[in-house]
Amino acid sequence: MARIITRSQALTDGFTDSELRRFCRDGTLTRLRRGAYAGARDIENLTDTDRHLLVVRATMARATAPDTVSSHASAALLHGITLWDVPLGTVHLTRNRRTGGRRGQLRTVHASPYDPDEITEVEGLRVTTVARTIADLACSLPFEQAVCAADDAARRLGVLGTEVAAVLARRPTRNGHARALRVARFMNAGAESVGESRSRVLLHESGFVVEVQRMVHLREQISSRGLLPARVERGGRVRRAREVRPPRAHG
Structure with missing residues (x-):
């Protein structure tokens, strides 16, 4: 982790506010927030x-x-x-x-x-x-x-x-x-990645009941009706999510 340089530390070490401003302008330092800096080279490759x-x-x-x-x-x-x-x-x-x-x-x-x-x-x-x-x-x-x-x-x-x-x-x-x-x-601990979590949400919002303990990696399958029901693994067996159809109107 890059070292945080505070203004008070810099002043104690003999630097002035004008020098800190100059270091920020020439790219030597990067201002993280008011009164806190880091070396530009130290953070240039940070995620x-x-x-x-x-x-x-x-x-x-x-x-x-x-x-x-x-x-x-x-x-x-x-x-x-x-x-x-x-x-x-x-x-x-x-x-x-x-x-x-x-x-x-x-x-x-x-x-x-x-x-x-x-x-x-x-x-x-x-x-x-x-x-x-x-x-x-x-x-x-x-x-x-x-x-x-x-x-x-x-x-x-x-x-x-x-x-x-x-x-x-x-x-x-x-x-x-x-x-x-x-x-x-x-929420479910069975989803192993962001992609699987997003797939669960997509299926859920598309009207499927997704009873999932651990999802199986599948390539996308598109039919004339859109995304096909995804296979999921439950209790060691591979199943398909069920589509929930809206109830018929009565009367």
Whole structure:
């Protein structure tokens, strides 16, 4: 991980503010956020994930409110959860309060109450637990992106949909609560990749009941009616997802 250079450290080492500005202009340093820099060569080959995590650390180092924790996408990456199609341009923080959230260019502060058991520590940073993180993502992301994150967390970190639902039950009036419950009920540790998670969502939204423990890799098959029912593996046997037809109108 690239080293974070703070303004105070640089001044202590004998550099001036004008020199820091010049280093940023000539490409020697890259400004991560106000008062925090990194060597441009140190970060030029970082992935979007690693760069985001570097900015998270720089941001948390300057957080003065004791109730500030990393949350949402930032917490997911700290836990090692794979995200798909989720913007990483801003750091997500949560304060333990009901009002006062704000969105800036580099960080989003969520005002959202949390309980002590919904907070843990990852690499020295206070962060929402895996279950709370998935609940936050499920409340704020589209269904497909949230399912991709939830499936990955279930498979690699062992979080259960019932645990996510229990977190959501603590605050039933929260924005996005109903959508998040769908994610908690739909998430499945059997999906082995983002592609399989997305396939599950596609089949579900196309009217199929996907009872999946572990999906089988298949090439796409297109018929005159669209995507053919996907084969899934359940209990060691390969089956086909069932299409659910709408009930006939009566009367």
